Amino acid sequence: MDFTLSKxxxxxxxxxxxxxxxxxxxxxxxxxxxxVFPRGTVEKMAKYGFLGIxxxxxxxxxxxxxxxxxxxxxxxxxxCGTTGVIVSAHxxxxxxxxxxxxxxxxxxxxxxxxxxGEKLGAFGLTEPGAxxxxxxxxxxxxxxxxxxxxxxxxxxxxxxxxADVYIVIAVTGKIEKRGRMQKEISAFIVEKGTxxxxxxxxxNKMGIRGSSTYELIFTDCRIPKENLLGQKxxxxxxxxxxxxxxxxxxxxxALGIAEGALETTVAYVKERKQFGRSIAQFQNTQxxxxxxxxxxxAAQLLVYKAAMAKATQKVYSVEAAKAKLYAAExxxxxxxxxxxxxxxxxYIREYDxxxxxxxxxxxxxYEGTSEVQRMVISGALLK
Amino acid sequence: MKxxxxxxxxxxxxxxxxxxxxxxxxxxxxxAIMNPDDKAGLEAALRLKDQYGAEVTVLTMGLPKATDVLxxxxxxxxxxxxxxxxxxxxxxxTWATSTTIAGAIxxxxxxxxxxxxxxxxxxxxxxxPQIAEHLQIPVIxxxxxxxxxxxTVTVQRQYDDRYHVLEVQMPCxxxxxxxxxxxxxxxxxxxxxxxxxxxxxxxxxxxxDVDDSNLGLAGSPTKIAKASDKVRKGAGExxxxxxxxxxxxxxxxxxxxxxxI
Numbered sequence: 001m002d003f004t005l006s007k008x009x010x011x012x013x014x015x016x017x018x019x020x021x022x023x024x025x026x027x028x029x030x031x032x033x034x035x036v037f038p039r040g041t042v043e044k045m046a047k048y049g050f051l052g053i054x055x056x057x058x059x060x061x062x063x064x065x066x067x068x069x070x071x072x073x074x075x076x077x078x079x080c081g082t083t084g085v086i087v088s089a090h091x092x093x094x095x096x097x098x099x100x101x102x103x104x105x106x107x108x109x110x111x112x113x114x115x116x117g118e119k120l121g122a123f124g125l126t127e128p129g130a131x132x133x134x135x136x137x138x139x140x141x142x143x144x145x146x147x148x149x150x151x152x153x154x155x156x157x158x159x160x161x162x163a164d165v166y167i168v169i170a171v172t173g174k175i176e177k178r179g180r181m182q183k184e185i186s187a188f189i190v191e192k193g194t195x196x197x198x199x200x201x202x203x204n205k206m207g208i209r210g211s212s213t214y215e216l217i218f219t220d221c222r223i224p225k226e227n228l229l230g231q232k233x234x235x236x237x238x239x240x241x242x243x244x245x246x247x248x249x250x251x252x253x254a255l256g257i258a259e260g261a262l263e264t265t266v267a268y269v270k271e272r273k274q275f276g277r278s279i280a281q282f283q284n285t286q287x288x289x290x291x292x293x294x295x296x297x298a299a300q301l302l303v304y305k306a307a308m309a310k311a312t313q314k315v316y317s318v319e320a321a322k323a324k325l326y327a328a329e330x331x332x333x334x335x336x337x338x339x340x341x342x343x344x345x346x347y348i349r350e351y352d353x354x355x356x357x358x359x360x361x362x363x364x365x366y367e368g369t370s371e372v373q374r375m376v377i378s379g380a381l382l383k
Numbered sequence: 384m385k386x387x388x389x390x391x392x393x394x395x396x397x398x399x400x401x402x403x404x405x406x407x408x409x410x411x412x413x414x415a416i417m418n419p420d421d422k423a424g425l426e427a428a429l430r431l432k433d434q435y436g437a438e439v440t441v442l443t444m445g446l447p448k449a450t451d452v453l454x455x456x457x458x459x460x461x462x463x464x465x466x467x468x469x470x471x472x473x474x475x476x477t478w479a480t481s482t483t484i485a486g487a488i489x490x491x492x493x494x495x496x497x498x499x500x501x502x503x504x505x506x507x508x509x510x511x512p513q514i515a516e517h518l519q520i521p522v523i524x525x526x527x528x529x530x531x532x533x534x535t536v537t538v539q540r541q542y543d544d545r546y547h548v549l550e551v552q553m554p555c556x557x558x559x560x561x562x563x564x565x566x567x568x569x570x571x572x573x574x575x576x577x578x579x580x581x582x583x584x585x586x587x588x589x590x591x592d593v594d595d596s597n598l599g600l601a602g603s604p605t606k607i608a609k610a611s612d613k614v615r616k617g618a619g620e621x622x623x624x625x626x627x628x629x630x631x632x633x634x635x636x637x638x639x640x641x642x643x644i
Contacts, residue, residue: 011458011574019568049570062572072571272642345642 003301012068016075019048020083028080031210032355037162038210041083046117051090055099059107060115066245070252070307074300077256078263081359082210084256088249089158089211090114093367094121097167097187097242101230110165110189122163123246124154124216125239131156132372135236137185139218141170146225148188150218153200156366160214161199166190167242168216169235185235189227196221207358244320246367248310251303251323254331254363258296261331261338261356265289268342285341292334299327318380325373328363335360384437384531384553386428387491389484389498389514390421390456392449405474405600406607417452420499424559426566427529428497429460435531438462440491444472444483450582457577458569469586474600477505481513482597486590488518495536496556500525511558521551524558 005013023044031038045051053069055061062068069091077084095114098106113119130136139152150170157166166189173184190197200215230238266289269280279285306323309316335357339346346353364370394400394413401409417425428439441456443449444467453464467487475483488496496518498511508524515522527546528539538557540547569577587598596602624630638644 006578007454008575008578011454011569011578012571015458015569015571015574048568049572053571057572062570062575064571064575068571068575 008064009067009071012064013071013075015048016050016072017078019045019050020075020079024076024083025079028082028352029350029355031080031082032207033209033349035204035209037212038080038083038086039162042086042117042120042162045083045087049117050087051117051120052095052115053091055091055095055111055115059099060112062115065307066248066310067304067307070248070303073249073252074256074259074303077253077359078260080210081253081257081356081362082208084253085158085208085211085250086120088246088253089123090121090163092246092249093123093158093242094163094165094167096245097123097229097238098189100241101187101234101238102189103226105226106189106229114165119164120159120162121165121167122157122159123242124157124166124168125243126154126156127152128155132369135183135185137169137171137183139168139170141172141186141188143172143225144222147222148225148228150188150190150196150221150223152218154216155200156203157214157216158211158366160212160216161202162212164192166192166216167229168218169239172232172235175233184233185239186232187229187235187238188223189229190218190221190223194221194223205362207355207360207362240317243367244315244317245310247320247324247373248303248306248316250363250367251299251306251320251327254324254327254360255296255299255303257356257360257363258292258299258327258331258334261335261353261360262289262292262296264352264356265292265338265341268345272343279341288337288341292337295330296334299323299330302326317376321368321373321376324363324368325370325377328360328370331360331363332357384431384435384494385492386431386437386439386495386497387488387493388421388425388428388439388441388456388461389496389511390425390441390443390452391418391499391502391504392416392443392445392452393418393502393504402610406610411446411448415448415451417455418499418502418504419561420501420503420559422499422566423561423563424497424499424557425456425459425461426564427526427557427559428495429567430564431495431529431531432460440465440493442467442484442487442491444468444475444480444487447584453582454574454577454580455569457580458573459567460573463583464580465583465585467585467590471587471595471599474603475598476603476605477507477509477513478604479598479600479602481510481517482593482602483590484510485514485517486593487585488514489591490585490589494534494553495531496520496554498556498558500558500560508558511556515556518554518556520554520556522556522558523549523551526557526559527562529557529559529563 049062052061053064057063073084141148168188168190171183172186175184196219198217203213272279302323306319309319338353392415395416401412403409439461440463441461442465501508512522523538525541526538527541530537
């Protein structure tokens with residue numbers, strides 16, 4: 001077993017790091033403060049292919065592997081959690097299901113402009129009454145002639161108002177499963193601008209404040225029959241498979257936030273003086289840094305392993321769940337400790353670790369809470 | 384249009400500088416980057432390619448490790464990479480280097496050759512113009528703007544307080560300043576392609592019309608007696624605040640940043 005990165009991945013990391021430092025970091029604080037979606041950065045990322053990294057070249061992408069994509073989200077998130085999740089939601093939650101389940105026509109029509117970054121993608125599963133319990137879906141889709149008619153709403157949707165293409169999960173009927181009636185769930189592709197599709201409340205969030213989190217509202221929204229994604233009734237499986245991939249993106253985001261906080265803190269403790277010496281000279285600081293660096297590296301190995309599993313395995317739910325669970329909890333722990341090492345300054349908006357701690361929290365919640373990841377992991381163990 | 388861009392792998396100035404016992408740079412021991420002026424030259428070539436269509440060949444002379452900058456150039460959009468490497472070419476000064484590079488370029492078809500003004504390791508600014516002399520083509524150095532119209536190249540040549548506008552017919556050589564442009568980033572897909580791209584490697588035997596007496600350390604008229612790392616002083620920062628109040632606010636900001644107050 002060799003843990004060294006290939007030449008391609010080394011070069012890709014150099015690229016993402018340079019881009020993040022020059023183009024993303026200078027805006028991170030402003031994006032957080034003003035909650036303004038970083039449209040200019042998204043356009044630059046589109047120009048350099050960051051919005052279609054794991055997509056084959058024939059569909060407008062870069063033809064790279066999931067590890068390269070995860071490294072991109074990681075490096076962006078090191079300096080700005082908002083920018084990291086924009087790329088993650090677009091790539092993992094919108095492009096990936098169309099690439100996996102879409103028809104050739106759907107791939108040409110939607111994946112090509114999405115991968116080129118001409119359009120931005122989003123994914124709508126969560127509803128006010130259906131978060132972790134995805135079976136609790138209320139949004140309905142009824143076939144009427146050649147059109148599906150959507151009614152209902154989705155909440156907490158990343159890239160909400162800024163996206164152009166949305167994957168929407170909705171109930172299409174009832175089916176009997178093991179003697180019980182269950183909701184039949186299907187997946188759809190909905191374009192912005194479709195009559196009957198509007199936006200509700202913009203969420204005012206603790207962290208990732210520039211990421212445009214909105215409620216999507218469907219009122220007799222008619223979409224073409226051919227916008228059904230995958231088979232009718234397979235929506236739940238599509239959503240779960242999509243989230244497996246999404247969790248690798250969020251795990252990479254969490255990893256990046258933890259790495260960013262640690263890097264910032266290493267620089268800070270060398271400079272900050274108390275009792276006549278730098279706080280880096282105190283053993284408490286040294287041991288805290290050692291523990292954090294160890295956990296961050298362990299998280300990185302899990303994230304990279306999950307990304308490699310996505311490239312080589314058909315099913316990678318457990319790898320993705322472990323990576324997301326661990327990286328998210330490490331991100332929360334590390335950013336909290338980094339704020340502590342910064343003392344009073346760590347509590348001040350001007351200092352990056354304050355934002356990083358707020359950004360870290362969501363990684364334990366979205367795309368499956370840490371509790372859901374534990375259910376996935378233990379479920380596989382006890383099968 | 385065929386463009387040859389000469390690029391050099393140089394030690395990253397952020398890393399330490401190390402020397403061989405003979406006073407030459409120990410390049411293998413240092414972090415390496417593409418020389419900034421050369422990167423601007425490459426960007427200028429890639430913009431001409433975007434605008435008019437061109438084949439861009441990047442060429443470098445150095446250790447096998449220098450293929451890294453060729454791959455970086457390909458990942459940015461260059462079409463081909465050529466590495467000139469040979470033990471007998473090592474330790475070359477600007478004369479032996481320009482002789483070598485000209486010998487390599489004689490194998491290629493070209494309309495335009497672009498080099499950086501100077502490399503951040505040697506800082507001589509001699510190699511570009513010397514290549515042009517060897518090849519008997521016109522040279523315009525210190526380019527801050529390049530425009531091409533048919534066979535004519537119009538260049539703004541930078542001076543301290545002004546610039547000259549010069550016109551030249553191709554084939555010609557231009558040396559580029561890093562102020563010429565903001566080089567593009569690589570793309571992820573470009574990186575994957577670049578890593579599988581074939582890099583042409585040439586040695587002494589592939590150089591055309593050159594004499595051994597002008598190559599390598601032995602063929603270098605410049606002998607380095609001694610080289611050492613300079614003890615660097617912080618560059619400092621010059622500010623010209625508009626008022627005493629602004630000056631005080633600036634200083635307080637800096638003190639806070641450094642946790643002095």
